[in-house]
Amino acid sequence: MKEIEGLDHALEVLRPKWDEFNRHFDSENEKFIALLQQDHDVLGRVLKAHLILEHYLTAFLGQTLGIQDIDSIRLSFAQKADLLPSSGTAASVIKLGIKRLNSIRNKFAHRIDVDIEQLDINAMTEVIHIFRPHAVFGSNLERVEAFMTIAVTFLILPPPDLQDAFAEAFSQVHAYDHDLEQVN
Structure with missing residues (x-):
């Protein structure tokens, strides 16, 4: 018995949009890094x-x-x-x-x-x-x-x-x- 079920289905649904998700993540990650590097x-x-x-x-x-x-x-x-x-x-x-x-x-x-x-x-x-x-x-x-x-x-x-x-x-x-x- 698996601890989490349905991940295979989630991956199949998301796979066609994976490049879009990665571009969005990269864009948000740049913003996050800029905030993290603010002069404190x-x-x-x-x-x-x-x-x-x-x-x-x-x-x-x-x-x-x-x-x-x-x-x-x-x-x-x-x-x-x-x-x-x-x-x-x-x-x-x-x-x-x-x-x-x-x-x-x-x-x-x-x-x-x-x-x-x-x-x-x-x-x-x-x-x-x-x-x-x-x-x-x-x-x-x-x-x-x-x-x-x-x-x-x-x-x-x-x-x-x-x-x-x-x-x-x-x-x-x-x-x-x-x-x-x-x-x-």
């Missing part, structure tokens, strides 16, 4: 920037919200970004850039052939121009990493004696989304 350095660096930023974002929220075990809540990155204040703090300066970085990471999670140079990183670039005005970057990837570095710096809470100075310095800062409504 950009993907890895975007993912690393996202993971590092999430580490500091989680710590910031845990400290500012007084939640000792914030990881047990299992918030998504987007939910954590939404919890950032939109005004009056250093974190409000980077909120939109953090959301943009998450959007970029999500694009890479769903498509392997993302061209980072074609993506909108204006929310990050604006922050970079303010805090590193003389820095020159050759690519959006370098800008993403530069933003991440600035954002991490803004998420590190200063010692209590410096917190008042930060609070005063950023008391007039407000983050707005693309249609100019204040972000909550």
Whole structure:
């Protein structure tokens, strides 16, 4: 007794079309190989920037919200970004850039052939121009990493004696989304 029956019949039906199947397979195999050979350095660096930023974002929220075990809540990155204040703090300066970085990471999670140079990183670039005005970057990837570095710096809470100075310095800062409504 055979484990699989009917294969002889299947082969006889497919045999007349075998050359067509092979041409189709070869065409699809070329596409597969092209995807497999995509440069993964950009993907890895975007993912690393996202993971590092999430580490500091989680710590910031845990400290500012007084939640000792914030990881047990299992918030998504987007939910954590939404919890950032939109005004009056250093974190409000980077909120939109953090959301943009998450959007970029999500694009890479769903498509392997993302061209980072074609993506909108204006929310990050604006922050970079303010805090590193003389820095020159050759690519959006370098800008993403530069933003991440600035954002991490803004998420590190200063010692209590410096917190008042930060609070005063950023008391007039407000983050707005693309249609100019204040972000909550």
